[in-house]
Amino acid sequence: MATWDPSNLPTRPGIYMRFVRAAAAQISGGTLGTVAIPLLTYAGTAVEKSFYTVESEAAAVELFGSANIQSVLLALAGGAKDVLVYTMPDTAVADDYVDMREALDARPFNVFVFDGEFDATQQAATKTWVARNRDEGKHFIVVIGGDAASDADPALGNARSTLNEDDYIVNVISGGIVGGVTYTSAEYAPYVAGDIAGTPISESITYDQLPLEDVTKRLTNSQTVAALAAGSLLFTNDGAKVKIEQGLVTSGLKIKSIRTQQAVTNDISRTATDSYIGKLPNNADGQATLMVAVKAYLESLGAAVLTNPVVMLDPQRPSVGDSVFLAVSYMETDTMERIFITVNI
Incomplete structure (x- = not known):
């Protein structure tokens, strides 16, 4: 469903909707959903620049090899109904990312996340991409993250939220630790994407418990407040469990509100x-x-x-x-x- 401007009405037959952010002037709704991932490496039966819908670990292993499916498994573990995988070329360059985004334009999905990578240039291109799709009537959430250096300094993570401010973008600024394995925020972003896709619209992901033993950096109260004000999504260790502090997009709105608007x-x-x-x-x-x-x-x-x-x-x-x-x-x-x-x- 495309947007419409009262001063410039579309001429093509169709249904057009605009959202006026005023008192009680939005629509809500939604369903469980699909996470889209551009997979960087694979060694199974998959071929490059192709789509595969994956619902289980066994299928992912057969298609891509057991060493290459961390992001896919995290998205499924987070709660995604399935994962729409696009296979990137072995040595992907900028044009290959353009091809990937154009290919996804014609595919239905609910949340997009990278394959554990942190690339500021591609994040900027993704922000432009999600805005164009919104104008053209395609609505989805994007989840991004950072590297170990930015995870260690919440100010850098918050700066990334500001840089990628958008109603449809979620920026994870916390890494996690489990079983002796450390994940950067970009590497763990697929789990958050799966959690968003798998949560009913009647619920929020705020305080959702994560299967982590600890976060890579525990934030103070003042750092947590600053991160929320910046529209960042962070993890908190409350002494007993690790949880998502609050489900926010980078514009500061709640993910629940945006997802219901998109779904309806x-x-x-x-x-x-x-x-x-x-x-x-x-x-x-x-x-x-x-x-x-x-x-x-x-x-x-x-x-x-x-x-x-x-x-x-x-x-x-x-x-x-x-x-x-x-x-x-x-x-x-x-x-x-x-x-x-x-x-x-």
Whole structure:
């Protein structure tokens, strides 16, 4: 579903949606999803510049070899329904990354993450890519991370969040340790991508426990507050377990909110394309049918996602000819993330 500008309406038949960040002026929804990974090395039956959908370790070993599937296994362990793997050439250059992004343009997925690599140039290109796709109607989350040096200095990780500020980008600034193995934030980013893809939209990834024994750097309270203010995603060791501190994108918004917005955009677009565009008359009856369907869908998401959905014809724009303008509002349901207790003694 592409966006639309009131001052420059598209001429191509289709459904267009815009989000006005004002009081209760968004739509929410979503499903469990797919993580896309451009795999750098492989030694199985896979061939370069090809797509493979992987749902199990056995399939990944056969396709890519057991030594090359760390990122794939982390994404599956995090909770992804499956992993869409694109095989990069052995000595990938800048043009190969361009080819990879263009190939993924035509494939459905929910979260994109690199194969454990940290490359500032490719991260910048990915930021441009995700923005272009959003404008063209394709919506997904990107998860990035850094190297050991930036993991050791939260200021560097936060600077990366600022550099990659976007509603659709998550920047991990913490590395992790388990079983004597140390992961940089870029290497562990696929697990976070899987966690995002596998979490229902009625829930947040805030405080999700990670299968780690420790973080590579434990942040102080002031460093943690600064990281959250920067829109960084960090891990915290609370003395008993390692957990995600808060599920944020680099713009400072919550991942839950962005994912629900993305999912409902995709769901309404799919339904409208299949059942409404070119099939309903643009009169009172047809418009009522469309509005009832949209409202019923929003209500089906349940109170854990949103409440009080309202769907009506946009009073500012007449729905005439082949154009229908809807105004949708709702109250988004957040999850409990801060609990304040007063103890009277």
